Amino acid sequence: MSRLEGKALVAQGGGPTHVINQSVVGVALEARRHSRIHALYGAVHGVRGIIEEDFLDLTRETTRNLDLVGATPSSGLLSTRDKPDAEYCGRMFEVMKAHDIRFFFYVGGNDSSDTVRIVSEHAKAANYDLRAIHIPKTIDNDLEENDHCPGFGSAARYVANAFTGASLDNRALGGIYIGIVMGRHAGFLTAAAAMANTYDDDGPHLIYLPERAFDTDKFLADVRSVYQKHGCCVIAVSEGISDSSGTPVITKLMGEERDAHGNVQLSGTGALGDLLADTIKEKLGIKRVRADTFGYLQRCLIGSASDVDQAEAREVGEAAVRFAMLGDADGSVAIRRPVPDYRASYDLVPLQNVAGKTRHMPDAFINAAGNHVTPAFRDWCRPLLGSDMPQAHRFRAPAVPKILKA
């Protein structure tokens, strides 16, 4: 099976990111270098495109158009949240066999890695010769085995820039500003808000992560304290914050809408931000309280990707093809970070180490009070944001001595 040859298939699953197309482009460009790959097809709408035999012949793409699509956010091959079972896999293998597809590259997060695990296991059981490789992506940065995940750096860059701007805005008119950040179980993206701090009194002043139980009384005490000191307060809150019993705060508001993987809808509503804003108005008596729910723009605002993230997202695609060509095992591409210098490298790890698992913020990244990050988090996050982060500047002019009120 080490000299497997035939056509290759690439597809994208789950939520889009700024750079998920770079991984497809990485696969496409690397695939062209290997004669054992007879053609590269792209399945439209993820695994569903396989069932429906809906393929694009990516072998026919020009290199220039691949570069252009690579720089475009969201999933250019479109996506799905379908989760295959035995019968679904059987239908996939029928289609793959008809097209002589022997290499399967699937770009996605936890759920998509679980899809690759399922496909890999069923292919073995069905004696269908297939090399199945998972290519990581997720703005949540919650894949095990990875130092960080493609898609996270660009989303983190957006969140950091958003809080830089929102803090400047909040300073100008005062009051309380709450920004709700994506992240179902892992707080990495919310924590990236901390990268907005330039001056000591810049926001975000408080950061609430799903890794710590959310306590409304403690939250209100924190907000009061910052507001008394600065006359304003900027707060980053993960959409996934949960109470001490593990129930997401938003579930109490929204009821539950679940997808095929059992995930509850957290995004696409302003309810959590509005709840927190109303609570502050009511309990602390502060009048100007504003909540923004950052929503989908965190993962798709065109023109806001991190160049480091772009490069790495392409490299995981290239690496996936090389692992498929040089090795004889299915697996998941993982990003490592050799210390002390920042430089990504790539390994292939067993699918079961990643599939369906969730990585959380390490304790070393969260402060003792559970309401901000540590310097270790900032050091880890900084290189991922890209090479040209905009900086905020203030007037430095001295105050004019008062005459009437001297």
Add this chain to the structure above:
Amino acid sequence: MSRLEGKALVAQGGGPTHVINQSVVGVALEARRHSRIHALYGAVHGVRGIIEEDFLDLTRETTRNLDLVGATPSSGLLSTRDKPDAEYCGRMFEVMKAHDIRFFFYVGGNDSSDTVRIVSEHAKAANYDLRAIHIPKTIDNDLEENDHCPGFGSAARYVANAFTGASLDNRALGGIYIGIVMGRHAGFLTAAAAMANTYDDDGPHLIYLPERAFDTDKFLADVRSVYQKHGCCVIAVSEGISDSSGTPVITKLMGEERDAHGNVQLSGTGALGDLLADTIKEKLGIKRVRADTFGYLQRCLIGSASDVDQAEAREVGEAAVRFAMLGDADGSVAIRRPVPDYRASYDLVPLQNVAGKTRHMPDAFINAAGNHVTPAFRDWCRPLLGSDMPQAHRFRAPAVPKILKA
């Protein structure tokens, strides 16, 4: 009074923008060229800083720091929504007299231009020799006499890029996406969503503006029609949409929070988006419906300004000082657009032509169905977005002929 000399004062009022600091920088750099301006002070928190004698000596700023602050979003001198009355003006003139301030430059929108009108009239009544000039800014683009307003181009750029990204995202997973855009009475910023269209089937497919009465039944019929055609639908909605009686839809949800100028709070809540999403889910039976309320990032996301907007925001500041030096009238700086080529020029117009007035989208910019824009709007908007708008690209590979489903 044409040879008035003394110190000059600059301040910022109302909501911040991406480029409002450029106007202060324009004033500062131009003021240095005129010996009749003995020093330039910046009042902290708008007119309130005058009452409180809270000034920075901007004469002491380095040119380099002015450039850096100019490129930073939000109001570097901080802002206010205070509206002066006779007594307030009297206290302002006492402070101005003590510091020999004879030139007053105020950067702001409708309400701030009204503040300048009030100050100008009270100065004449009090025989206090003062040149008062309003410098336009507003992301809403709703100042009379102006072809467009500084701050609008950058916010419009954000909105256009947001809808480009959101449309790509929505295409990947399907369903309905609603983006709620700022704009109290004028729909220009919401209309800028239309600049996201690259391909014929790109979103936004529907655009709802405050200039047209919002009718829920018509809205649902529009959405159903697009969804049946494309399997997805991207909708831009102004936060200021109102029913046929002129009542903002959001007021029914939120109750009313008003500022000193009588404005109702529209931003900083996700309620309108959630209402529309719930209505679609319930009435059309579509399951995946997501609403994002773009919120404050429209006016402050660092790193997202239009270069054309940056340049013009600086030029209105420069122009204000030149009008004060060369003329002998108070007024408001207005941006004109000589046709056919795009190039901004600047006039000084009477304050009463602008103060407290609201410009709306002209009928020629709105389509007959009242749910999108016209080509005339796109032609008007395009140059304001800046020189380097990112473009979305799609895979162009041909479909693979089906074998099993042939």
